[in-house]
Amino acid sequence: MRARWTEFGWAADWLPIGNDGAITDIDVSADINNLPSMLDKFLYRFGYETPSEFDSNSTHGTDFESSxxxxxxxxxxxxALIWGESIAQTFVTQLFNQAGRKAYSWRExxxxxxxxxxxxxAEMLAGAPVVNLGESPDFDNFGLRP
Structure with missing residues (x-):
């Protein structure tokens, strides 16, 4: 049998069946390093206000924003976008909590x-933290400290 990768996953070209009914002679010699990845790496970017930007924007009508x-x-x-929005909200919440302030809703x-x-x-930001779905970056090493 030859196993091959398809858009639907692994597929067998045929299944050799021995006299005892067992599958025999399975060749899984595909190079695992050349298989398509189930996950890709996407650069997620977001804007937000720090506590001081929030104060200035609210008080003076400025439009300061960080990213x-x-x-x-x-x-x-x-x-990636859906999970990134969770990261952004968590980041802003921690940023304001550390300042002893109630956080605004980043989504709202x-x-x-x-x-x-x-x-x-993407090349300029190649050194940005990398996370999997469900993980948050280490905000202390996020390029800024919340």
């Missing part, structure tokens, strides 16, 4: 967030 980024291992850009504030598709920007 951050991390790589997310996910099956699709849509999955409708800050920009996206999966970056510009290869030049």
């Amino acid at each position: 951050a980024a991390c790589w997310i291992m996910a099956p699709s850009p849509a999955d 504030a409708q800050f920009a967030s996206w999966v970056e598709d510009d290869p030049n920007i």
Whole structure:
């Protein structure tokens, strides 16, 4: 039998059956290093306000905003975006908690967030933290301290 990778996963070209009814002569010589990945690495970016930016924007009508980024291992850009929004909310909550303040809802504030598709920007941010779905980056090493 030859096993091959298809868009649906592993597929067998045929199953050799021995006299005893068992599958025989299975060849799984495919190079595991050349198999398509189930997960890809997506650069997630988001905007937010620090406590001081929040105060200035609320008091003086300014429009200060910061941004951050991390790589997310996910099956699709849509999955990376959804998980990234959770990371952004958690980050903002921790940022305000450490300042002894009540955090705003990052989602309700409708800050920009996206999966970056510009290869030049992705190259510039190659050193950003990498997380899997369900994980948060180490915010102390996020490029800023919440």
